[in-house]
Amino acid sequence: MGKKTIHVSDFTGQVLSPDDEVVRVVVLEHPDLVAGPVRLDATPVDVESIDDAALDVAVVEVHDRHGGGEPRRVVLTASEFDAMATDVPMAQLLRTAERVKPPKARRTAEKIDYGTIEHAGRPHRGRVTEEEARLVRDRLDEVNKRLADAGVRQVDPADPEHAARYGFPTAD
Structure with a gap:
């Protein structure tokens, strides 16, 4: 079959x-x-038509007491955001404002074992072991449910990149 x-x-x-x-x-x-x-x-x-429908928006983080220590992410139209600058034009303000460095990625102390059902199929840069590939192939529904629950991309056997990575048969 x-x-x-x-x-x-x-x-x-x-x-x-x-x-x-x-x-x-x-x-x-x-x-x-x-x-x-x-x-x-x-x-x-x-x-x-997706580019024609795109909005000019400003995406900002607000760091204040309302977030319980966490910043609030706010999306508003660029014109609404620009109107908030009353002293100098927003374009000038943005050119001269202090640059913010992105937070440094933390290195995990423990190495993740992708050859276990808890981690198999998660995106990673390393080589896929035969154990991880076997788990993904044999328990694809379980792996994809876990990935979806975690908000991570799911494994698609029809995707040529995923097929090659996890050893799914290809329709050649």
């Missing part, structure tokens, strides 16, 4: 042929997004 995977546009439900170009859209933030970023597949036509 064989399996056949049919790809469809997540936006329109249109069936995509193997020759169709697939556009990957990663939703990073949305009011209805509860478990972290997700991937949607689309056709170029589905997203051709």
Whole structure:
């Protein structure tokens, strides 16, 4: 018995042929997004107007007493943000403002063992061991549920990169 995977546009439900170009859209933030970023597949036509619909926005962090020690992230239109600068134009203010360095990534004291079901399939830079690949292949549903719950990309056996990384058969 064989399996056949049919790809469809997540936006329109249109069936995509193997020759169709697939556009990957990663939703990073949305009011209805509860478990972290997700991937949607689309056709170029589905997203051709996305740049025209884009808004000029300012994304800011507000560090005040209301966040309980954590900054609040706020998105507002660029024109609304620009209007807050009454002494000098916002463009000038932004050019002369003090630069903020991103926080340094912390090194974990323990090395993560991706050859265990708790970590198998998580994105990482290292080499995938045979044990990790076997766990991902044999327990794909369990791995993907854990990854989705953690808000991490899921393993897609139809994705050529994932197929090669975890040893899934490819349709050549």
